[in-house]
């Protein structure tokens with residue numbers, strides 16, 4: 508009789524030993540903090556130049572209709588005037604419209620170049636919300652320590668900070684050993700056809716960067732539960748994008764004598780099944796790597812849980828999946844966005860149509876999503892096909908152990924010494940995906956600080972960047988170029 512409790516005690520003890528052993532072996536992946544090299548930058552003057560760039564309404568639209576070309580032209584002239592040394596010393600070409608490609612030749616042609624990306628275009632301001640802005644979205648104003656306006660963060664902040672960094676380095680007489688390319692697309696917010704053209708051009712010239720750096724990650728403070736220090740989120744992959752169109756055709760008729768199922772009813776049931784049967788959630792790929800970089804920095808019990816995902820994986824996944832942000836990191840998401848059918852209250856529509864947007868996790872693909880949709884709906888009356896328009900597969904996953912990632916880690920710690928650097932999955936899209944064929948190491952990070960409430964400002968109301976933080980963004984690019992190309 509006493510053998511059973513004894514056996515249980517042994518098992519519990521063994522499990523406890525494994526848990527503790529794994530926790531103790533869960534070593535930090537952070538590099539030692541670096542002393543920040545002194546870089547003097549006139550942040551106030553730089554912020555004024557950023558504000559000037561924000562004032563151009565470089566709004567992109569699907570296709571060329573609606574694009575105000577004078578705004579892009581104006582921005583180009585403004586950049587030429589604001590960064591005279593860059594424009595005197597770097598080669599600059601316009602690619603397929605308003606996309607810009609700069610080349611700063613390195614002294615050692617045997618070394619692979621470095622590619623820095625940003626985009627010139629911005630999203631429009633939703634009409635009716637202009638009055639909610641503290642400063643008007645296109646006035647280019649600085650007040651209360653912030654540069655305000657559409658694009659201050661996404662992505663003119665990065666674009667102009669890159670030019671500030673290069674201008675400063677040129678004035679200091681810095682000569683890169685690696686060639687440095689700067690590529691600024693003009694339509695990132697509507698799919699990045701420009702980036703695709705630049706990538707094709709670079710490919711035709713046999714340019715294969717050592718690494719590329721684009722937007723998509725940030726320094727997050729107070730937005731990840733349990734993390735006490737700032738987290739430098741470095742995107743090593745981004746999700747794919749596909750919208751699926753569902754259409755049902757049935758005989759229409761008078762609503763006084765409805766059949767048991769109508770077009771609207773059939774389609775509603777299908778959407779309902781898709782919502783209930785989501786694609787599988789799992790801690791894998793970049794999200795697993797994120798937890799392995801974050802885990803060792805957590806207090807003991809957090810560390811124990813993350814070090815023992817063989818036991819606590821399900822629990823951690825459920826905790827993560829409880830928020831929309833966490834859920835997006837675990838699975839291909841399902842978002843019904845359009846539902847149409849019917850024109851008159853007493854007429855049964857003969858067709859109904861819905862669109863469901865999927866953001867595809869690395870490891871899944873557009874083909875797996877389509878298979879899943881057909882299986883989950885399981886209704887032959889519904890036609891399922893990819894919606895015409897943007898479709899992209901998930902990007903490859905870049906290496907978080909490459910020399911370039913280490914260099915990036917070191918550079919970030921020079922700017923923010925207490926930052927914990929973690930690999931990250933970008934759940935939106937960036938221009939970087941178009942360059943995947945050119946380099947294995949695509950990273951998505953900017954030194955912009957994102958706190959609670961800041962994420963909603965990007966593409967929303969009151970987009971802004973703190974002047975002091977803008978100084979950090981410039982220093983980050985400056986040190987990144989110095990560390991990688993110097």
Ligand SMILES: [Zn+2]
Nearest residue numbers: 661662695722
């Ligand atoms: Zn952007």
